[in-house]
Amino acid sequence: MRWSWPAIAFLVFMLPLPYRVEVSLAHPLQRIATLASTYVLQTAGFAAVAEGNIIIMEESRIGVVEACNGLGMLVTFFALAAAVAMLMRGRFTDKAVIVLSAIPIALVANVIRITVTSMLSETVGPKIADLVFHDLAGWVMMPIALGILWIEKQLLNKLLIEQSDIEEVFSFAEAGSAKQSCLV
Numbered sequence: 001m002r003w004s005w006p007a008i009a010f011l012v013f014m015l016p017l018p019y020r021v022e023v024s025l026a027h028p029l030q031r032i033a034t035l036a037s038t039y040v041l042q043t044a045g046f047a048a049v050a051e052g053n054i055i056i057m058e059e060s061r062i063g064v065v066e067a068c069n070g071l072g073m074l075v076t077f078f079a080l081a082a083a084v085a086m087l088m089r090g091r092f093t094d095k096a097v098i099v100l101s102a103i104p105i106a107l108v109a110n111v112i113r114i115t116v117t118s119m120l121s122e123t124v125g126p127k128i129a130d131l132v133f134h135d136l137a138g139w140v141m142m143p144i145a146l147g148i149l150w151i152e153k154q155l156l157n158k159l160l161i162e163q164s165d166i167e168e169v170f171s172f173a174e175a176g177s178a179k180q181s182c183l184v
Contacts, residue, residue, distance in 0.1 A: 006086045010079070010082065010083065010086070013075070013078070013079035013082070017071075017075065022071065025071055026071055029071055029074070029107070029110075030053050030064055031053065032107060033064055033107070033110050033111055033114055034050050034052075034053045034054075034055060034064040034114075035050055036107070036111045037055060037064070037111050037114040037115045037118060038050040038055050040111060040115045041055065041057070041115055041118055041119070044115075044119070046058075046118070046119065046122060048118065055114075055118055057118060057121070057122045058122065059121075059122055060118070060121040060122055060126060060129075062114070062117065062118045062121060062129075064114060073106050073109060073110055073141055073142075073145070074102070074103065074106040074107070076142070077102050077105065077106040077109070077142070077145050078099070078102040078103070078106070080102075080142075080145075080146065080149075081098055081099050081101065081102035081105075081149060082099050082102075084098055084149065084153075085098045085099045088153070091160075093160075094156055094160060097152075097156060098149070098152070098153065098156075101149070101152055102149075105145050105148045105149055105152070106145060108145075108148060109141045109142075109144045109145040109148070110141070112141075112144060113140070113141050117129050
């Protein structure tokens, strides 16, 4: 059991979310995706207004429907982040940060998908936007999220210092002070 418990624990991700949990998460995620995408569009210089869960632009209206709330992506990416945390070497805190960051990273990937679709709908036309939204977006969202997770891992490696590195610095500093006291 000792070597197989991670695989057995990972099987939890096979279970669907309870209906009440899914319903209670769907609307807030849908609303966050709509508001964040509208903000990004406005920041990029597009005239965009959110009315409910619809993004109204000059030439198009993008409905962020329940399927666009990103819940499926969130659950899938949460499983991927848990797998990365199980396989990586390091402290428990690093692994916990990786797993907990799955939520904002999945939201960011979903906002990128909705924003790009809206920009394409506005500039190129709704046919290409539908192609991107329905066909390509599902394939591109996960690599984007994994790329963000990799960047986060690199930042964690730079920001968080391992205990052995701290001990090495202190031993080097102590050796330097011992040399100075011998010279005096």
